[in-house]
Amino acid sequence: MTRRQCTGEYKIKPIKKQVRALLGYPYPARIPREVFVEQWVGISTDEFHRAKDADVKYMRNRHPLIDLGWSRTDCIRYLSSLDLTDTPKSSCLGCPFHGNAQWRHIRDTSPEEWADVVEFDAAIRQGNARANAGGNPLLGEAFLHRSRVPLADAPIDHVTAAELAALQQELGSDDYVAVLEEGVPDGCSPWACRGDADTLARDDFGLAT
Template sequence: MANDGRFPCDLAVFADTGEEPAAVYRHLDWLRSLGTPPILIRSAGRLGDDLIRGCGPTRRFVSIPAFTLGEAGRVGRIPRQCTRTYKIDVVERAIRRDLLGLAPGRRCPPGVRVVQYFGISTDEAGRAARARKRFAEKQWTVPAYPLLDLGWTRRDCLTWLADRVPHPVPRSACVFCPFHDNAAWRDLRTVDPDGWARAVAIDEALRADGSACRRGFRQPLYLHRSCQPLAEIAFDALAPEPLDPMAGECHGMCGV
């Protein structure tokens, strides 16, 4: 839409976790071929590798919202830090350094204001309200929601894209994101064997001795809400899932 002149955009940033499906990287290449706006690719490292080995001298890791199985079969979910570290912080650092030219630790000059666009549709308007709270104390940047201003639903977006993009537009999310529903896991296994293999490897690493992400957890961790190993789940036999109340925990930053 920025390329079509629907709203002004000086710069786009792709915060790369190194763990997107192959279709997302192909789509990113196509977007960059359009020429405008320029798209920067920035990264805080490969998320899956950091979960396994940790990063830095302390082998620090950033948790993903994996599932745990506690006493009496109760399923829980651990805190999520990945969006902040691998998405939000990466985008804000690119804005400060690449767009504004600020050295680390420097304040934004008075009078400068950056508008950040979020592709949140009316189906998920509650996410916009949560994001506005995050921006409330920042003087130098404000959020904008062009799809909400247009009153567009997700279906409206798909209709608009179908006439302008020569391939299906994929959903941006790590291949091992625990927010995947059964249909997403099944599609990943079918259309992206390499992505599926990576997801299975990370799922197994969550429970492997020596993985950085095991530190501090007594219960084993799983990518799937059933708390079964991903490779052992018969997704073809599973019925469609009802609306997931936990899905609202996703802040939508993966599609910024």
């Protein structure tokens, strides 16, 4: 796994840009202390440790599910009452934390999105274009799938012995089978990223003023 910048690049940076635009203070204008937006983030009580403050004063995070005392089970019960039983975990289409089940779901239900992630996977093979241009090329190649095979050909219908062995060594428990199939258990939001890449945003993008 390389350094993760996905949440910073694809979520926090555009959200901050849009919030600044909505407030009428595009970067690098200084925002008065009393001017801010309230942002609601859907962290449930069983993952309260992922609830964090925003890293800028012009955004204040609220966690309404925690305020309500709702767990993941409460959320599922509520969604079921609205006939929304198939609501998936939130995540980007091309998330490297997907398990095989999520990749198959995209492939088998949405050909356009599958083509998109296959193209994205091919595009990251040499790493970050900006890093390459800056003289910090990736040592090796990047892949979305744990097998390190191009997504279009990756073994998403079965788990290879090499994948199992690698993950068994990494996790050292029986969790590895579930991770290969279902991906990491948590969803992802800008201030509760699966990869904890959110902490990079402040330093990397100069948007935290």
